[in-house]
């Protein structure tokens with residue numbers, strides 16, 4: 001069965017680009033990129049989605065709406081493009097909003113997120129700066145299922161990235177981002193091949 005994919009972004013969209021590129025090249029099969037949605041009208045990723053990949057790119061502005069009041073507008077656009085809770089997949093790719101419990105419950109275990117740290121270390125904003133400030137020698141990136149907490153759902157894949165002595169936030173972020181672009185398409189591929197099983201907090205790749 002084809003999985004209809006919706007990707008939510010807020011800005012640059014380089015992870016979205018990596019996922020759409022992997023679909024286009026045939027690395028990820030069984031999925032149709034159905035819609036890209038941004039909460040920001042000026043998100044650079046919107047143009048990449050529509051012009052480079054021909055994927056419908058929609059803006060759902062927040063207009064001060066919070067929680068489910070906002071998310072239900074996003075869900076309406078997802079549903080209109082066939083990204084349903086039964087057979088869809090939603091990827092958060094630099095989507096800088098916290099998803100409401102109602103959205104999470106509707107799309108139970110069908111929403112993925114990428115985070116630029118080895119969770120549960122450094123959740124929330126500015127994860128790379130948090131890692132530098134703490135002084136860790138190794139950080140990385142995590143693809144996980146979205147649950148009702150912040151960056152707290154079951155971990156699907158992680159990749160470690162060393163912190164170098166001369167690193168500033170920009171250099172470290174760039175080194176992590178390179179790995180994000182490998183890791184996220186890989187997680188989407190496994191999901192679309194039906195190879196991910198969740199047992200409590202543990203995610204098994206079969």
Ligand code: GAR
Nearest residue numbers: 011012013014015093094114115116
């Ligand atoms: C990525 O580094 C992603 O891990 C991070 O935002 C960036 C988005 O870049 N996400 C978070 O920090 C979520 N808490 P992109 O728009 O180029 O994919």
